[in-house]
Amino acid sequence: MSGRTVVVTGGTRGVGAGIARAFAAAGAEVLTCARRPPEVPVPGAEFRPLDLRDPAAVREFFGGLGRIDVLVNNAGGTPYRRLAEADAERHARVVELNLLAPLAASLAAHDGLSRARGSVIMIGSVSGGRPSPGSAAYGAAKAGVENLARSMAVEWAPDVRVNTLVVGMVRTERSHLHYGDEDGLAAVARTVPLGRLADPADVGAAAVFLASDAAAYISGASLLVHGGGERPAFLDAATADRPAADRTTADRPTVDRET
Structure with missing residues (x-):
């Protein structure tokens, strides 16, 4: 990523x-933006x-950039x-932050990304693909982000990958x-098949891959970074599949199980 400029919102x-750390380690010039400064500075990131x-404000921010190769929403x-x-x-405020803000940032960065033949990486969530009680608006927004990315990938090709x-x-x-x-x-x-929660570095490595030349033919894709998913409850x-000795009489099936 040497010589490339990467913007990470909320980084x-x-x-x-x-x-942000992963892109900095890969040699990129990294710029993070958020409402408040980091409590702990991110090494290699401005x-x-x-x-x-x-x-x-978003349009002014991206309009003032000299170059942008990668936008991570x-x-x-x-x-x-x-x-x-x-x-x-x-609930609308949640949708605004998680869906409309990535759209606004992507639109503001579009011209710069096109000149650089760069890429956009949306950060979606497994919440966008399953019920999300307690965070329904967030899950709906993340579902929207994934769909938005697929549409952007078609409209902005071949200049910008999304x-x-x-x-x-x-x-x-x-x-x-x-x-x-x-x-x-x-x-x-x-509950995670790989036996642990992800580390931020795991997500960072996946983001660097999608922005790299190794992924030059990947656009409109959704890469799952969830450790194998969630075991169905x-x-x-x-x-039906427990050893007979572990079942009570009431547990034992009386009809064939459907496949």
Whole structure:
């Protein structure tokens, strides 16, 4: 990535910081932007303040860049909030940050990316492909991001490639807010086929790959970075495949199981 300029939105902590570090380690000039500066500076990355929900400020920011080769739309997130516990305006703010802000940033960066024949990397989520109780607006926005990326990949080809990283559970400095203490984190990790939560560096490595020449023919794709996914809950509830000795009489099937 030497000689290339990479912008990582929300690249000041967690997954975003991991992505910024990965690009810096690959030799890129990295610029991160967020509303607040990082509590811990990201080595090799320059920070500039930006509210991504302000379209005029976003246009000014990208218009002032001399060059941009890669845009990583990472900024996003949501508090835990059940649908009926908030009004539509609060849920709309989640959609604004997680769907409309990446769209605004991509549009503002389009001309620069076209000149560089660069790429956009959307940071999606497994929440966009399954029910997301407690974060329904976030899941809907992430589903939209993945679809948006596929449409952008068609409209902006061949000058700009657009792909999505569909990210699963990641261990960051704020993981305890989602999964609890170390016991909770360990229990959650056991639900992942690879036996652990992702590290931000795992996501960063995948982002560098999608932006690299090795992925020059990849566009409109969704790359799953989720450790193998989530074990279906019904497998732990079903009794049909348990050893006979482990079943109660009530557990034993009386009819053939459908395949």
